[in-house]
Amino acid sequence: MSDLNRVETAYRRIGSRWAWNVVSFAGFQGWESSLRRRTVEHLELRHGDRVLDIACGRGSNFPHLQRAVGAQGHIVGVDYSATMLAGAKELIRRERWTNVEIVRGDAAETHFNAAFDGALCTVAMTVIPRWQDAMRRMIGAVQPGRRIAIMDGRLPTGLARAGLPFARFFSRIVAADLDRDVESECKKMLNNIREEVRMFGTYFIISGEGPSGV
Ligand SMILES: C[S@@+](CC[C@H](N)C(=O)[O-])C[C@H]1O[C@@H](n2cnc3c(N)ncnc32)[C@H](O)[C@@H]1O
Incomplete structure (x- = not known):
């Protein structure tokens, strides 16, 4: 089975509304809304902006993005x-939104003609099989000077290491590879980095501006 088929199979299992609610609750343990809101804040969006949500899933970021870009x-x-x-x-x-477009595709292959005012990817860089290619595409889709934000899980360190068995078990359910060093890759590819660690070091948000011509 290819890596993408494995992703498709995993999310066929956990992608229904009730299953996703359970998975999200277990994964974010009550912090979901604040993590998503904070990730969107990193983008510094303005009303009227165009924003790209890579591996958008069931659209859990959309309400936060709607508030940031408005109906225009x-x-x-x-x-x-x-x-x-x-x-x-x-x-x-x-929600009767008329300003949201959904595209089915592999984020590592999708070409975007439009120049976006920001792009985010939440809890998915650890899932997308060719994640560095997806990151390059994402950065290339954003206008110079505008921001790209990534929020994801990371292996717990320090006292939080007590949660390591749960993190390993949970990552299998969501087909995530927590051994990927997404933060280091972001630091290589982005300028003007801002980062923060949340939930006792088990999640990070990192954002920056893409150099032109990535
Ligand atoms: C843990 S879910 C996160 C969904 C959403 N970003 C969120 O924050 O709720 C991971 C998502 O990555 C998507 N995904 C994995 N590989 C992908 C790829 N190559 N291209 C596009 N989406 C992909 C899965 O289909 C799934 O919806």
Whole structure:
């Protein structure tokens, strides 16, 4: 089975509304909304901006992005899992949003013509099989001087290491590889870095500006 098929299979299992609610609750332990809000704040979006959500899943970032870009703004979400995207479409329909576009595809291969005013990827750089390619595409889609933000889980350190068995177990369920050094890769690819660590070191948010021509 290819890595992408493995992703598709995992998210067919956990991508339904009820299953995703359980998975999100277990993964974020009550911090989901604040982590998502804070990640969107890193983008410094303005009303009317165009923003790209890489591996958008069921659209859990969309309410935060809507507040940031307003009804005049535009949100584009990309994801590989048809099951997760069905959830995103259902959310868009329920909220009657007319400024959100959903694209099904591999984030490592998708080419974006438009210049975005910001891009984010939440809890997915550890999941996307060719994640460095996806990061390059994401950075290339954003106008120079505007920000790219990544929020993801990381292996617990210090006292939080007591949670390591749970982190390893949970990462198998969501097909994540917590051994990837996403933060170091961001520091190589982005300028003007800002980073913060949350939830006792088990999550990070990192953002920066892409150099032109990545
Ligand atoms: C843990 S979920 C996170 C979803 C969403 N970003 C969120 O914050 O709720 C990981 C997502 O990555 C998506 N994904 C994995 N590999 C992908 C790829 N190559 N291209 C696009 N999406 C991918 C999965 O389909 C899944 O929706």
